Amino acid sequence: MLVIPKINELRAELGKSRSQGKTIILVPTMGNLHTGHLKLVTQAKSQGDLVVATIFVNPLQFGAGEDLEAYPRSFNSDRNKLEQAGCHCLFSPDANEIYPDGAENQTIVSVAKLAVNYCGMSRPGHFEGVATVVSKLFNIAQPNKAVFGLKDYQQFLIIKKMVYDLKFPIEIIGVETHRESNGLAMSSRNNYLSAEQRKNAGIIYQSLQATAKSMRTGLGNYSELEQQAMKMIEQAGLTPDYFAICQADTLEPAQAEDKELVLLAAAYSGPARLIDNLRVSL
Ligand code: PAF
Numbered sequence: 029m030l031v032i033p034k035i036n037e038l039r040a041e042l043g044k045s046r047s048q049g050k051t052i053i054l055v056p057t058m059g060n061l062h063t064g065h066l067k068l069v070t071q072a073k074s075q076g077d078l079v080v081a082t083i084f085v086n087p088l089q090f091g092a093g094e095d096l097e098a099y100p101r102s103f104n105s106d107r108n109k110l111e112q113a114g115c116h117c118l119f120s121p122d123a124n125e126i127y128p129d130g131a132e133n134q135t136i137v138s139v140a141k142l143a144v145n146y147c148g149m150s151r152p153g154h155f156e157g158v159a160t161v162v163s164k165l166f167n168i169a170q171p172n173k174a175v176f177g178l179k180d181y182q183q184f185l186i187i188k189k190m191v192y193d194l195k196f197p198i199e200i201i202g203v204e205t206h207r208e209s210n211g212l213a214m215s216s217r218n219n220y221l222s223a224e225q226r227k228n229a230g231i232i233y234q235s236l237q238a239t240a241k242s243m244r245t246g247l248g249n250y251s252e253l254e255q256q257a258m259k260m261i262e263q264a265g266l267t268p269d270y271f272a273i274c275q276a277d278t279l280e281p282a283q284a285e286d287k288e289l290v291l292l293a294a295a296y297s298g299p300a301r302l303i304d305n306l307r308v309s310l
Contacts, residue, residue, distance in 0.1 A: 029111040031118045035168050038119050042080070042169060051076035054171035054198075056162060059083040060100040061109050064177055064206035064214035069113040071203045072175045080169055081110050082119040088131045089157030095299070100219050119169065126164060137163045139186045139193070142279055146292055147182050147303065150269050158183055159190050166196050174198055179205040179213045181290060181305040182279065205304070207233065213304045220300040229297050231264035235271065236291050236306040243273070243289070243308060250282055261295050269294035269301065276307055286310075 032038045042052055053072040057065055072079040083106055090096035103120070110118055127134055136156050142148075143155035166174065176184050188200050206214045210230030221229060235257040242253055250273040258268040274281060276288040287310050294303045 029107070029115055029118055031107060031120060033120050033122065033125065035121065035125060038080075038117075038168060041117065042078070045078045046170075050078050051173070052078045052080060052169065052171040054165065054169050054174040055079060055081040055115070056165050056174065056176070057081060057083055058085045058099065058216065059106045060102050060216035060219065061106045062206075062214045062216065062218075064179065066109060066113045067206050068175045068177060068203050069110065069115050071201065072173075073114055075173050075175070075201060078117065079115045080117045080119060080171065081115045082121075082165055082169075084119075084121055084126060084161065084165075086126075086157060086161040087123055088127070088134065088160055089154050091151055091153055094151070095217075095220075098220075098299075100216055119165075126161065134160065136160050137190060137194075139190050142182065142186050142189055145279065146270055146272060147294060150294065150301075155183065155186050159186060162187055163190065163194065163196070166191075166198055171198055173201055175201045175203055177205060178202040179215065179304065181292065181307075185277070185279065211237075213302070215302065217300045217302065221297060225265075225297045225300070228264045228266065229295075229300075229302055231261055231266065232293050232295055232302060232304045233306075235260045236293055236304060239271075239273070239291055240306055240308045243310065250284075257291075257293070261293070266295040266297045266302075269296060 053076040055068045055072050085099050137159040138156045139159050148155050184202050191198055191200055211233030212229045239253050239257045242248055254271045257271040261268045272292045274290050275286050276290040282289050289308045291306045
């Protein structure tokens with residue numbers, strides 16, 4: 029596996045592959061890779077010829093008081109995992125390579141509407157940071173396709189909308205969430221949890237499933253179900269941030285007649301902010 033820290037070198041390398049007619053699949057990550065990330069690589073391999081993973085802990089998507097400094101970094105083990113998973117190339121720039129004029133002097137990509145609520149509300153500026161860095165990575169690597177985890181469902185929709193609005197000729201592929209045995213969605217932030225917190229955090233997925241079940245059986249209106257789910261999460265010792273029943277494509281609050289829905293949940297457990305979702309077709 030090639031490990032490339034510089035934009036020019038990556039462009040030169042990918043240019044060669046492109047001229048040989050190879051398709052390039054991008055897997056953007058912030059490192060600290062777990063099984064869920066490696067599933068993204070497996071999916072990427074099935075989608076084209078050359079898999080390019082990126083590891084960059086993007087300062088622009090962390091707000092004041094968030095965990096930028098503490099964010100787990102494990103470059104050597106990440107590199108080995110990617111190599112074993114069959115990734116062909118790793119782009120691992122430093123912050124100066126991506127933001128040579130500083131992250132605060134940076135053209136910002138802002139996706140309207142979809143980025144306003146839920147994680148956008150709780151983490152002001154977060155999705156601008158994500159959209160900005162992903163658009164840079166797209167311009168740097170110019171992949172044919174890019175793969176993202178569906179655990180970050182709001183992020184996934186925002187990236188799809190950005191690609192549509194800004195006319196990136198890139199297909200966006202979503203990969204299902206990988207879960208621990210108690211249902212907890214795999215995330216780099218699970219590393220912050222104690223064994224007890226990790227066990228209790230399974231309640232997030234259980235609350236999503238319980239709500240989906242009630243919806244399928246027509247029990248309760250949506251705002252009651254949201255309140256019940258938050259209570260369930262709270263009783264397990266977590267602090268809910270939001271629990272929302274939304275239209276799957278627009279993330280607008282779901283109406284009784286909507287058929288394609290997504291349940292979005294976020295909760296704090298100790299130092300970790302955990303998110304998850306469940307798509308429901310009625
Ligand atoms: O989902 C992530 O890990 C990050 O938000 C991403 C897409 C790599 C951008 O930094």
